[in-house]
Amino acid sequence: MKHIVWHDHHISKEDRAEQKKQKPCLIWFTGLSGSGKSTVANALEQQLYIDSHHTYLLDGDNIRHGLSKDLGFSDEDRVENIRRIGEASKLFVDAGLIVMTAFISPFKSDRDIARSLVEESEFIEIHMNTPLEVCEQRDPKGLYKKARAGIIPHFTGIDSEYEAPENPELTLNTAVYSTDECVIKIIDFLTRHHYIF
Template identity: 65%
Template sequence: MAENIVWHDASVSKGERQARNKHKSCVLWFTGLSGSGKSTLANALDRKLFNEGLSTYVLDGDNVRHGLNNDLGFTDEDRQENIRRIGEVAKLFVDAGSIVSTAFISPFQSDRDTVRSLLGDEEFVEIYVECELEECERRDVKGLYKKARNGEIPHFTGISSPYEAPEGPELVVNTGVLSVEEAVEAIVVYLRQKQLID
């Protein structure tokens, strides 16, 4: 870290922002294989919470790689840095009093644990979007699995690069079984049970 950098406390606290928003702030960390439904669920949930008047935002893996992380590839080291940066950005959203949903494969448990440590258990909700590899390949809306199977995409999670399923996620939603609406409702129920939202 560079010298001569001093943390500057904000004049408006996270608690004040949460009080104005009338809900707690947290990160909903959607993790799972490509094609499991992370972005679909995160955006469906975001729409529902937004319509209810909550302060929300979605950080999507592909979208973030168009800007903030457009200098990163898909090696293990680049994936680690990708998640580190997202964790720091998500932390800022939490400090701003918002519920931020992040839709990233985030294949390594250690990287997800690092983000959790930035926030603490009460503000980090790991949601494992479970889906069989075969079903993810069947969906394959981007054609990525086919390219990975043909050797056109190196370091592809689930094919030529590992995915470490969460060891103790707060919530598991199986999109091979649940509809989008059912999965979103399960997440909302969890958020209410934990009093993150009313």
């Protein structure tokens, strides 16, 4: 790395944000499979788009088709997957966007690394705190059934640990709140903290 030098741009993150009339941030959805991460993130992006905000959504399954297609689901591969997502998200934030990520991201240390890649005020951790039994009952992709049958090893919540956030900016439970109610709560947070105007 000693021959690699960071190249500064003439247009800054602040310039890009001012043009878009928003404060760039990284909204990091974390929670068990089936907790509502992707559903709420998609609905949030749709509402922000309707409201003329500039966004980008990084979803776990989609990333596994490209950026992280070489990774499996061991603890080491999960760590590397989240590292890559954090670095990609940092670039999108630098572009002045409101970035959303929907990943289980089970380990606190990995989420802390993602948080450290952007300014402290730019990281918004949303814990989708839907109970395991509800997530397993939903099982939209049949993953819990396969994990219980031993077909999928290292499955978070079954035989791999999920470390819940200690102090997330928001906690949402889709067993209690509808998707629309979750979006309203997030939009309210973004408005109150001046990410959107």
